[in-house]
Amino acid sequence: MENKIAEEVRTRFAPSPTGYLHVGGARTALFNWLFARKHKGKFLLRIEDTDRERSSEEMTRKIFEGLIWLGLDWDEDIVYQGKRAKTHRQIAYRLVQEEKAYPCFCTPEELDAKRQQARKEKRVYKYDGTCRHLPPETVKANMEAGKPYAIRFKVEPGVIRWEDGVHGPIEVNTRELDDFIILRSDGSPIYHLAVVVDDHDMRITHIIRGDDHISNTPKQILLYQALGWPLPRFAHVPLILGPDKKRLSKRHGATAVDEYQKMGILPEALFNYLALLGWSPGDDREILSRDEIVALFSLEGISKNNAVFDEKKLLWMNGQYIHNMPVEKLWPYVQELLIERGVMEKTEAVERRHYIMQTIALLKTRVKLLTDFVDGARYFYEDPTTFDAKGLRKHLKTPEAWQLLEDYTQALETVQDFSEEALETHLRQFAEARGVSAAKIIHPVRLAITGVIVTPGLFEVMALLGRETVLRRLRAFLAQKETLQEYIQQQLQVNS
RNA sequence: GGCGCGUUCGUCUAGGGGUUUAGGACGCCGGCCUCUCACGCCGGUAACACGGGUUCGAAUCCCGUACGCGCUGCCA
Numbered sequence: 001m002e003n004k005i006a007e008e009v010r011t012r013f014a015p016s017p018t019g020y021l022h023v024g025g026a027r028t029a030l031f032n033w034l035f036a037r038k039h040k041g042k043f044l045l046r047i048e049d050t051d052r053e054r055s056s057e058e059m060t061r062k063i064f065e066g067l068i069w070l071g072l073d074w075d076e077d078i079v080y081q082g083k084r085a086k087t088h089r090q091i092a093y094r095l096v097q098e099e100k101a102y103p104c105f106c107t108p109e110e111l112d113a114k115r116q117q118a119r120k121e122k123r124v125y126k127y128d129g130t131c132r133h134l135p136p137e138t139v140k141a142n143m144e145a146g147k148p149y150a151i152r153f154k155v156e157p158g159v160i161r162w163e164d165g166v167h168g169p170i171e172v173n174t175r176e177l178d179d180f181i182i183l184r185s186d187g188s189p190i191y192h193l194a195v196v197v198d199d200h201d202m203r204i205t206h207i208i209r210g211d212d213h214i215s216n217t218p219k220q221i222l223l224y225q226a227l228g229w230p231l232p233r234f235a236h237v238p239l240i241l242g243p244d245k246k247r248l249s250k251r252h253g254a255t256a257v258d259e260y261q262k263m264g265i266l267p268e269a270l271f272n273y274l275a276l277l278g279w280s281p282g283d284d285r286e287i288l289s290r291d292e293i294v295a296l297f298s299l300e301g302i303s304k305n306n307a308v309f310d311e312k313k314l315l316w317m318n319g320q321y322i323h324n325m326p327v328e329k330l331w332p333y334v335q336e337l338l339i340e341r342g343v344m345e346k347t348e349a350v351e352r353r354h355y356i357m358q359t360i361a362l363l364k365t366r367v368k369l370l371t372d373f374v375d376g377a378r379y380f381y382e383d384p385t386t387f388d389a390k391g392l393r394k395h396l397k398t399p400e401a402w403q404l405l406e407d408y409t410q411a412l413e414t415v416q417d418f419s420e421e422a423l424e425t426h427l428r429q430f431a432e433a434r435g436v437s438a439a440k441i442i443h444p445v446r447l448a449i450t451g452v453i454v455t456p457g458l459f460e461v462m463a464l465l466g467r468e469t470v471l472r473r474l475r476a477f478l479a480q481k482e483t484l485q486e487y488i489q490q491q492l493q494v495n496s
Numbered sequence: 497g498g499c500g501c502g503u504u505c506g507u508c509u510a511g512g513g514g515u516u517u518a519g520g521a522c523g524c525c526g527g528c529c530u531c532u533c534a535c536g537c538c539g540g541u542a543a544c545a546c547g548g549g550u551u552c553g554a555a556u557c558c559c560g561u562a563c564g565c566g567c568u569g570c571c572a
Contacts, residue, residue, distance in 0.1 A: 016572050048572065108570060115569090124498050125568080150570050167501070176499050176568085184570040191572050215500055215567035238502080238565095245564070273508095276521090280509055284520040303509075306565065310507050313522040323535070366534035391532090427531095442531040454533040 009041025010205045013067075013074075014081075014195070016048040017059040020256040021066030023309065024210065024240040024248055027274045031237055032208045033072045034275070034297040043072070044202055046079040050194055066257035069267050071290065079202060081194055088189035091197050091227065092151045092182050100226045101182060103149040104131040105142050126178035127152070151183035153222065160218040165206070165235025165299040172218045180219055192216065196223040199232060208235045208299075211306070235299050238278050238306045248309055260314075264337075264369030266325070269318040278307045287320055319368040327360045330373070334360055337374045343381050358464050362456040376452070380464070383473055384451025391453040392488050393495070395443040402481060404436065405444045409474040418470070420463040427459070448477035 013029035015021070036043035045067075047060055067074070095101035111127070118125035132154065134142075142149065155178065161171045182193040189197070199207060214236050224231050242252035254260055260270055272288055280303065281288065281296040288296070322330065334356055335349045349356065359380045363373055378384075396402060411430055415422070427445075431438040446458050449470055455461050462470050477484075 014572095018572080050572080104570090106570095111570080119497090122497065148570095152570095164501095170500075172500070178568090181570050186570080188570085190570070195572090210566095211501070212566050213572095216572095218500095236501085241565085243507085247565080277508065282510075284510075286508095286521050305502050307509090308507055310522065313508065316522055319535090363534095365536090368534095424531095437531090439531050446532070452532095456533085458531060 007205060009036055009039035010044065010203050011036045011041065011208055012044040012046055012199070012202060012204050013072075014046040014048050014198075014209075015063055016050075017056060017063060019059060020258060021063045022248070022255055023257060023260075023270075023274065024255075025063075026066060026070060026072075026257050026270075027240060027277060028208065028210055028237060029067060029072050030070070030271065030274050031279070031297075031302070032206075033074075034294055035206060035208060035299070036075075037294045038297045041205070042075040044076055044079070044204070045074040046081060046198060046202065048191075048194070049080060049082040050085070050188060050191070062258065069261060070257065070271055071267060079198060081198060084194070084198060084201075085188055087201070088194050088197050089183060089187055092189065092193060095153065095182070095226060096151060098226075099154075101151050101153045102132055102134075102179075103139060103143070104152045104179075104181070105134075105147050105149045106130055107148075127180075129179060132179060148185040150181045150185045152179040153182050153219075153226070155179050155222060160221050162217065162221060162231070162234055164214075165208070165233055166237060166302045167214075167304060170214065170217075174218070174222070177218060177222075182223070192219050192223060196220050196227070196229075200224070200227070200229045204232050206233045206235065208237060211236045211238050235302070237302055238304060240277060241306050241308045243308060245306075245308060252309070253311070264371035265314065265318050266321045266333075266370065269314065269321040272321075273314045273317050277309065278303050287317070287324075315368045322367055322370070323365050325364075327357045327364070330360050330364070330370075331357050333370045334373045337371060338381070341374050343374060343378070355464075362460055362464065366456065376454075379450035379452065379455070379461075383469075383476065384449070387447055387451050387477075387484070388453050389487075389491055391443070391447045392484060393491050394453075395447055396484070397488060397492070401440070401444060402478075402485070404434065404441060405448065405474075406478055407434070408441050408445065409471070409478060412474070413471060416467070418463055418467040420459045423462050424459045445474070449473040 011032040013025075013032050015025050015029075033043045035041075047063075049060070092101065096103065114128065115125045131149075131152065155174050158174050159171060160174060161169060164170050180190075180192065182190050184190065217234055217236075221231060240248050242248045244252075248255050254263060257270070261267070268290070271290060272293070275288070275293050275297075276286065279297070279301050281293070282301060285292075331353065335346075335353075338344050338349050338356070339346055344352070359377065360373060363377055367373060396405070408427070408430060412426070415426055417423075427441055428438050431441055442458050443453070446455055446461075447453060449465065450461065465473075
């Protein structure tokens with residue numbers, strides 16, 4: 001806003017480790033990271049583990065893993081909010097000292113009753129300030145009697161304004177607020193206090209967080225003012241919704257970053273997709289590299305309204321990244337999947353590196369997920385044992401079809417050159433000699449050697465599998481002729 | 497209920513008073529390519545929530561209504 005002397009930009013991502021890293025959280029982290037990188041500043045991480053029962057180390061670890069996977073590296077040491085409770089308490093007492101806050105002896109039960117009462121009378125509930133005006137003697141007596149108390153912040157009449165980085169000017173009258181608690185009776189800090197104190201101590205300059213914090217901002221601004229601390233810039237980014245326009249949750253399917261990872265999404269793709277969800281570079285580009293996004297990123301480009309997470313578009317984008325990625329870079333992912341799926345042992349995967357890379361090259365353009373390189377492409381590694389029913393019905397219905405396949409197999413036995421070109425020439429010539437279309441042979445052969453009806457180009461597949469494998473599979477398939485024919489007849493009856 | 501924020505194709509968005517018959521992307525539909533499926537290419541479908549104002553002129557500015565979301569805790 002004001003032209004200040006160039007000051008180092010410092011942003012932060014402050015998740016509470018009560019769940020896995022959600023795509024919403026990941027995007028908030030991403031925007032903070034982008035802003036920091038763009039301005040050559042620092043991106044920090046703070047774990048808000050003050051809610052001890054709900055926080056776990058396991059979840060904290062998952063959050064780290066998710067951020068690292070996405071390439072959102074943070075600077076400086078991670079701050080654990082739980083370890084800062086003492087500081088928070090000191091600040092709360094400092095505010096009491098300065099008469100900007102006061103002890104409140106009301107019990108949760110009493111407050112609850114008042115809230116209920118207000119609701120019954122259809123009144124807006126706000127803390128009535130009972131303890132704000134307690135005579136000093138009463139306070140002293142209560143203290144000495146060891147009565148538990150929380151600490152409340154004094155809200156004075158006035159108007160709070162700030163220039164939101166995304167929304168522009170926002171104004172709230174403090175009459176909408178009440179004296180809110182900043183320190184629990186057990187001495188632990190409430191969110192607002194902890195956040196303000198930590199952000200100040202971490203010297204955060206830009207607070208980029210979810211839209212759901214807009215209504216919290218006035219309280220926090222009041223705290224900054226009371227403490228005499230400079231205000232950071234606030235920017236509230238829209239939420240991510242599910243297809244039903246409700247806040248994205250588990251019932252919408254995958255919502256955690258690691259689920260997308262397991263599904264076969266490339267981190268680059270999720271990064272790109274998330275960046276474009278609620279932010280636009282201003283032009284028509286969709287596929288943008290990390291560096292391009294960093295260069296183009298600005299708060300002004302962030303949209304004001306919530307965005308529905310469109311998995312179809314993510315899939316498309318992932319496909320784009322896979323298509324454009326060199327096989328050598330794809331190989332490690334595929335290797336891991338092969339091992340994970342039990343297709344082969346690690347040593348074998350390493351030994352067959354070249355072969356695996358060739359399968360990747362063939363599949364690359366028809367794949368959307370990394371897992372597609374393995375699932376549905378098993379025929380590159382094992383002889384098929386089952387055959388697509390629809391394919392059988394379609395391509396091997398007649399005795400003539402079988403005869404053709406038998407004759408072709410026989411002819412193939414004499415072929416030594418199993419290069420893609422030679423195979424194609426041979427098959428087409430064979431088809432022509434028999435007076436049939438090449439397709440009449442191609443489809444049955446594909447089915448026989450792969451078991452499926454969808455594969456890369458047949459000649460490429462045959463060349464890669466090699467003479468021995470192709471002939472072995474053809475012979476094995478023909479050997480099952482009787483059984484398969486019976487099966488086909490059955491199928492045809494069922495379907496007629 | 498109160499307060500706040502928001503509302504452009506089904507979805508993500510561009511556009512910020514005349515350049516707009518509102519642009520792009522995903523999806524969907526059709527075509528080309530072709531041995532299947534993809535890829536690629538070509539074409540199509542489809543939107544300014546509603547009502548008032550301001551203005552010569554409004555998707556763009558203002559007000560209201562509706563709808564959605566958020567907050568309204570000794571949760572974060």
